[in-house]
Amino acid sequence: MTFSSAPPPTTVDGDGASTISAVHPDVIQTQILNRLDGATLASAACASSHLRGLCNDDTLWRNICTATWPSLHDPRVRHVVSGFPGGHRSLFSDSFPTLHHVDDHPDRSFPTASDHWISAVDLYYRDTPIFSKVIRTETRTGWFGSSPLWIDLLDPNELVPTPLVYARKDEDWMRQRHLEENLSVSWILIDPTRNRAANLSSRKAVSAKRNWFSRDLELVYAVVIACEGRAAREWVQCNIKVTCCGEAGGEMHVREVSLMVEDTEGRNICGEESMVILQRAIENGKRERVKEEEAKAREEKNTDTFNSQTVRYTGKR
Structure with missing residues (x-):
């Protein structure tokens, strides 16, 4: 057989x-x-x-x-x-996930300043995009270098509609919690000179509260960046603030999305120093999912208000 x-x-x-x-x-x-x-x-x-x-x-x-x-x-x-070494694959590698801290052997030299940044920003509700915008920020002006870094995404009278209803006072806590869990932001900062990028937003908000004066809802998304070689600071926090407004029971709108960099005492850092820190972080930073609980606890330690004399720098559209 x-x-x-x-x-x-x-x-x-x-x-x-x-x-x-x-x-x-x-x-x-x-x-x-x-x-x-x-x-x-x-x-x-x-x-x-x-x-x-x-x-x-x-x-x-x-x-x-x-x-x-x-x-x-x-x-x-x-x-x-199109100028990135690996095209969109390189961009994805740089931007996903969020930038977090820097590596153990950073380049301590001061990087050559780029003449502009490009910010590609997306807002999501329950992971569905609801708004996208790109702005260009000139970084070689004296105004940018000496003023606290504050980049506004939206124009002064621009409102972004959302699928949400603005909370009544008795729903405040519940609405804030809902926004923390479901409203997210991606802020990709692109350095065209070096063909590198980084995502400067935490996946979820690290804080959500109502402004005592305007009664608007304010959410903060944050990542922490170490300042290797900067004698005056050990780390800074890159904050993205999203401000929501509306009439109680009516449609909720987003009226502000802004980027700023703070030190450990909650003070805004000027554009020139912020540029050095961010450029170094973009080149040397680790990309990993941040621990949202730690980021939120760190944000709560910072002051809740900014210097009243802070001058906003609006990027060129």
Whole structure:
């Protein structure tokens, strides 16, 4: 009695790629890879040299980036990203997840100042984008260098509609808690000179409270950045403030989204020093998910008010 031999084992090439190489690349890209999120696509690229080449396709990464951050559709951003070494893949690696602290061996030299920054900002409600905008901030002006850094995303009379109802007084605590959990911000700061970027916003708000004077709801999103080599400071906190307004029971609007950098005592840092700190962090910073509880506790230690003489710097639209 004879027996047929067992089927041959799956063919594997020298670097671990299996017979998936026999599948047409278009099938892999259109039926498999384009359904993956960024983290999974990056992992797939490590499986073999064959997959690495397919996974590095810029169209895949552009679709992932613009789906995650709709603001990246802006032509100004796409022009800058075209100069990144890895295109949209590099942008994703820089911007997801949030910037946090700096590495153990930072470059202590002072980086050459960029002449402008680009901010790509997206607001989300329950992870669904509700507003996107891109602004350019000139950084070579004397006004920027000497004034406390304060970049406003919205124009003075601009209001962003939301799908939320503005809370009545008896619903205050519940509404603040709801906003903390469901209203999120992404603020990607892009350095066109170095072709690098970083996300300066925590995933969720670290504080939510009602302004005692205006009665507007104010949410703060924050990341902490170490200031290696800065004798006067050990770390600073990059804050993004979102201010919501409206009539009780009516539609809630966002009327302010602003970026500032504070020291440990809650004092705003000038544009020149902020630029050095942020540029160094963008180049050397770790990208990891921040512990929101720690960030929130740190924010609560800072002062709640800013210097009344702080001059706002509005980026050029």
